[in-house]
């Protein structure tokens with residue numbers, strides 16, 4: 085077995101170390117081929133900026149968010165209590181995650197179940213790194229002057245009120261940030277939330293991601309930036325459905341940034 | 347004297363009937379279960395004041411917000427005048443406070459008049475907006491019939507009320523200006539609107555006509571207030587009184603489930619026990635009827651203004667799904683009212699246990715909330731919180747939807763079949779998909795990928 089570049093909490097603990105921050109990968113970030121790219125990009129950024137981090141590896145379990153939104157409180161609490169036990173065992177204090185659903189559960193729902201952590205979303209960490217000067221982007225890089233539009237995920241935006249940090253990160257790219265008609269508090273869902281990701285749609289005129297992608301395409305942007313693995317899938321499906329996959333890219337913020345530091 | 351007796355009868359009857367109806371609504375709201383509202387009291391109070399006075403959320407759509415704000419303030423402030431009307435009515439005096447308050451009286455009444463004039467204009471704009479313009483959220487299926495009539499009726503009442511106020515003040519002004527009976531009609535000072543509108547409308551009339559018109563305006567005013575109060579319980583405009591803040595996004599933990607899970611996992615919490623297993627009947631989880639919701643949810647339903655802002659931003663609704671958050675609220679209210687009426691009837695066939703008296707705990711009419719809200723509707727929700735964000739009176743339409751989902755999944759073991767593999771995967775592998783690879787395979791892959799690129 086080759087040695088992983090990414091330390092786990094267990095390895096750290098066996099060496100008597102406690103990392104500064106835990107990177108919570110999430111189910112999508114771990115298993116979904118598309119989201120894995122985001123995970124890797126974010127890891128590269130953290131390594132490049134020398135952040136002292138670790139992952140839980142096989143000790144991580146789904147936060148339970150999709151089960152809870154589907155109504156399966158039982159499965160949610162099983163997941164949550166299990167995770168809290170693990171997190172508390174390692175005395176985790178700070179968590180960063182690239183998934184707004186994990187972010188919301190860990191930040192807002194775990195405390196009442198006994199898990200108290202300082203949780204940030206990876207777009208917030210990116211913004212902090214830029215602000216602190218730890219992350220320097222080559223100005224005038226690949227994106228200079230290009231049109232980028234940003235899709236607010238529901239659970240980072242409306243539910244947790246994080247609208248500015250990701251936008252500030254995008255501004256650093258010297259790109260031309262164009263907003264969709266429905267943005268920020270008024271942003272339209274990509275259609276994946278509430279465990280919709282795992283089932284067929286109810287009958288209707290349109291899929292939600294199609295409605296959203298039409299709005300994104302209207303901006304004329306060549307890049308649609310997102311902050312959530314499920315949004316990525318939904319938006320990419322929408323772009324592909326419109327046969328625009330050669331003109332329009334759907335990328336996570338971490339992917340946009342990592343290209344600039346190599 | 348006759349006027350005083352008549353007034354006493356009418357107002358006691360009016361207030362009494364309205365009071366009875368409000369008690370019924372209170373009862374209907376309490377059909378819902380408990381809710382912990384103790385937490386975060388200062389925040390709640392702040393929110394409440396913000397909605398009441400600032401109409402905080404409405405300012406996202408500025409035109410209707412300003413109009414609503416005028417109507418709301420005009421409505422609330424006008425009620426100060428009611429104190430005087432009541433005293434006058436019972437004692438047979440005329441404008442008791444005019445002389446004692448002097449300039450301050452002129453100020454208050456003028457203030458009311460200016461607001462009323464604004465309200466008059468706002469009401470007309472609303473009538474046009476609702477009936478002549480095609481704003482999609484006013485034309486959804488759940489708005490057919492009564493809800494649209496309701497909206498128009500309330501605007502009509504508002505206009506009649508305002509006509510009453512201006513007739514009463516206008517004629518009074520003309521009487522004072524002509525010094526017709528200073529003993530009975532004390533000087534109110536120059537009122538902001540009536541001092542010019544009064545002479546314009548009622549200028550040339552005889553003292554008799556003025557007196558009659560003044561009384562007519564006065565009666566119209568108090569009668570409309572009473573009609574309003576009695577109409578309110580049947581109307582969406584109950585939100586005037588009930589709007590109260592909600593928490594967002596956060597879901598309550600279900601203690602019964604927590605105990606069960608803890609005992610299963612062998613985590614000994616202080617109260618982690620086997621209570622649930624020992625109970626003879628399995629408890630119900632979630633809600634299939636008003637009884638399973640919290641009183642806060644039911645009150646939300648009664649305070650919904652049916653404005654449809656939630657529905658107009660709902661991604662499911664926008665893309666043609668059946669789900670409409672407004673309809674969910676309206677269904678809950680209709681069902682609560684229905685249960686209330688059935689409880690009032692006292693009929694045996696609504697009893698769950700025929701031996702015991704009919705109460706909310708001994709109630710079974712063979713239907714429940716799922717007869718109003720279809721499964722298709724609740725399944726379509728993406729829990730995106732757009733409805734919660736959009737609601738001007740801080741209603742949370744998402745909460746009841748999730749409670750219905752909980753009932754379906756936990757109590758009925760039903761729900762979309764597509765979700766079963768996800769639940770199974772979670773229970774068996776701790777991930778939403780059943781995967782053969784380890785969770786951190788990507789990290790191992792990174793090593794070989796970096797080796798390749800070097």
Ligand code: SF4
Pocket residue numbers: 656659660661662663669670671726727728729730731732733734743744747
């Ligand atoms: S949370 Fe559900 S009901 Fe509310 S707007 Fe979103 S999809 Fe519609």
Ligand code: SF4
Pocket residue numbers: 649650651652653654655656657671672675736737738739740741743
């Ligand atoms: S729930 Fe709120 S937004 Fe929706 S119709 Fe009722 S008052 Fe309007």
